[in-house]
Amino acid sequence: MQASTNYTGLAGYRHDSLPAAGVLLVNLGTPEAPTAKAVRPYLAEFLGDPRVIEYPRWLWMPILHGVILRVRPPRSAEAYAKIWTEQGSPLRVFSESLATGMQAELGRRHRGPIRVALAMRYGQPSVADTIAQLQREGVRRLLVLPLYPQYSATSTGSVLDAVADTLKTLRWPPELRIVNDYHAEAAVIDALAASVRAHWDAHGRGDKLLLSFHGIPERYFHAGDPYFCQCQATARLLRERLGMGEDELVVSFQSRVGRERWLHPYTDETVRQLATDGVRKLDVLCPGFAVDCLETLEEMAMQNRDFFVEAGGETLRYIPALNDQPAHIRALTDLALRHMQGWPEVADDYDPARATATLADAHRRASALRES
Template sequence: MGSAPFGVMLVNLGTPEAPTTSAVRRYLAEFLGDPRVIDLPRVKWLPILHGIILRIRPPRVAKAYASVWQDEGSPLLAIGRRQQRALKARLAARLGTDIPVELAMTYGKPSMEEAGLALRDAGVERILVLPLYPQYSATTTGAVFDRLARALSPCPHLPELRFVRDYHDHPAYIEALAESIREHWETHGRQPRLLFSYHGIPKRYAEAGDPYPRHCETTSRLVAEALGLEPEAWQQTYQSRFGREEWLKPYTDDTLKAWGVEGLEGVDVISPAFAADCLETLEELEVENRGYFTEAGGGDYRYIPALNDRAAHIDMLASLVEQHTQGW
């Protein structure tokens, strides 16, 4: 057995294995079939999912994935692998010992079972689970917890576990975001308005107690304060809604269209909810929403990339690991 005091399981949402209709259909079936994501009664939702949605959406979503696909796979997976390697190196430098770090996805591959087996083979008996979701939501971090429980259910000898719930107001996370915005402004110039766009959730989820919008609001406020922004210089919105029910507002696309109609000279857009660039940022924000803004009459539109494997982001993740593994 190895001598590592613990291992780290980095977890993100997931990705199809290829930008094809069949691969996207398999991925969406798992993702949208999770009650944490769509909480409708199974007897009502599953016929809709399999009878309508999985027949209509996969070709369009596959085309979107094809537009951002990389040699290493989907952007989320490629960046996740870089984050995994960078965090492993940073922990070795800071702790003076080799700490196994594995990447897992809630849906698709690499699965939690695969990551868990790799950590076990490395001799790890203590695992810190680090979901790459700064703001907690039952639809994301909660789903990681459920999926991990299912992955461990056949295990006769459970590892000792710790779980990072969120880091939406962590000082190093806030500063990493602020630093990335400052660097973007230094390189590209600053637009009249900064938009914080977060992935949305149905409004009734928040009304039932999901703290996600409060976490998003805190993140935006703290970053705006770190940048010294006046209230009129920034706004927070929500993107990526699905279905017909009301989601958290204001909506990103509607806001950008309205700003375009107003003739806003320019906007910088960042999405703090995403630890790695993915379809929702590279295609939806950078391409689709750019079109909404400019076609409505808006000026310059500039997307500020996710933190990805920036040094400040990896340092923050390493700090989280050290914080949550005290005593191990």
């Protein structure tokens, strides 16, 4: 006989509580401190995810725990230390500010109860803890918005795993909607184009514009992952919005690890080749990152800048991610509202007093039936 399941309930839940809608932003995550001790459990969770490393567990886990987690944490901690701020990890600081901005923007536009919360796929605050908190705040309808413009099984797919693992433990899971990707979202493309133009106005225009996306193993693409195609679509739309010729904008992929072939061309090889080809000033944007993080601030703006200069280039100028810019906040808020259409909390005629009265009346009727 199958054992019964104890589903998680809501302590102190009232059946006459006014329901709310929620927007769950999810980003990759970050260690709690730029130290090897803090980096090690973060990397163990990240690199232990079968969505990220698609090797048989019997093969991969001994390598991860026997080799990688012994060698990589000190190196990663050193890289994190270069970008750490007084407020903490840039990824968490910017992500929290983005969530705060969206909460304020939604509050200005709608009278209904809408909560915005931020979770990290790896590390804290966790997806499970954040959904539990949203439930305590009365969220009955939940939109999951992973902060990955382009879909990949390694990123968005993993977020959906974490959400599903959480929901199947709940006695009363919320109604669920998901933003699968937003790689062609017009307002986001416009915001990216505006950030490039602002950079050109302030610093002059470089000889080339390089768009560097995070890489994934090429075999994931052949298995059906749409990431490469969506990155190329984002690049094309941005190039068209900027009025650039095909030879003025270059696409590459960064952050590869291991020996197998990843999406190419590789960013480190590309910046060296561009310098060898005579490019003196190179502008770089990373449109796959909603906010700045280790991969943009250290790998791109520091490591690859050095590669470019060592190969004969004059200067590599990194253009920051959209972060908590007002245009970014508005674009993601518009995106969220479009996906929440039909929910009462986002209706233009939502009346909190009327909704409360209707719910209270229904609760009284139900209580009377239960007691009869």
